Amino acid sequence: MPLAKALELAQEYDLDLVEVAANARPPVCKLMDYGKFKYESAMKAREARKNQAHTVIKEMKLRPKIDPHDYDTKKGHVVRFLKQGDKVKITIMFRGREQSRPELGFRLLQRLAEDVQDLGFIESNPKQDGRNMIMVLGPHKKKTEAMAEAREAQAARKAERQGPAAEQGAEEPAEA
Numbered sequence: 001m002p003l004a005k006a007l008e009l010a011q012e013y014d015l016d017l018v019e020v021a022a023n024a025r026p027p028v029c030k031l032m033d034y035g036k037f038k039y040e041s042a043m044k045a046r047e048a049r050k051n052q053a054h055t056v057i058k059e060m061k062l063r064p065k066i067d068p069h070d071y072d073t074k075k076g077h078v079v080r081f082l083k084q085g086d087k088v089k090i091t092i093m094f095r096g097r098e099q100s101r102p103e104l105g106f107r108l109l110q111r112l113a114e115d116v117q118d119l120g121f122i123e124s125n126p127k128q129d130g131r132n133m134i135m136v137l138g139p140h141k142k143k144t145e146a147m148a149e150a151r152e153a154q155a156a157r158k159a160e161r162q163g164p165a166a167e168q169g170a171e172e173p174a175e176a
Helices: 003-012 034-051 068-083 096-100 102-115 143-171
Strands: 016-021 028-032 057-062 087-093 120-129 132-139
Touching (some): 003 028, 016 034, 028 034, 057 068, 068 102, 068 132, 087 102, 102 120
Parallel strands (some): 057 087
Antiparallel strands (some): 016 028, 087 132, 120 132
C-alpha cells in the first residue's frame, strides 16, 4: 500500500505507522499504538531483570591450624552460601612457619570439598598464591533455582503461620 494511504489509515484509526522491517523489500510497516508498545516492552524488560540472577562470589577465610568447632562454623557458612546458589572462594592464610607446610592447607581444602560435595563442586583446584592458598567451589544448583526454592519455602512458612490463625477465626462466630 502506498505510504500516503497508510498514513491516512493510521490517522483515521488514531494509531501510529511503525516500520518493523526496514531491510525488507518493500519495507514492512505496522499500525499500532506506539506508546503502548513501548510501555509493554519496558514492562517485559523489567520483569526479565527481576528474575535475573547475579552471580556472587562469597569468600571464606581459614587458617591451617583451625579448631574443629571453628571449622564446623565456617563449613556451615559455606553450606549456606552454596544452598543460596552462590560460588564460594575459600582462602587459607599462612603465617610464619606455616608457609613451609602448604600440604596442611591442601588437606584442609580437600576435607572441606568432601564435606560439601553434595551441594557443590570444585570449580578451581587449590593453588598456592604467595602466603595464601585459594580454591573456588561452585554450587550444583543455579542461582535462579535456589531463589525459586527459597521463595517456595518462604510461602510455605507463611501459610503455615497463617493456617492455625485462619482456622480459629473460622470457628468463632463474629460478634456484632
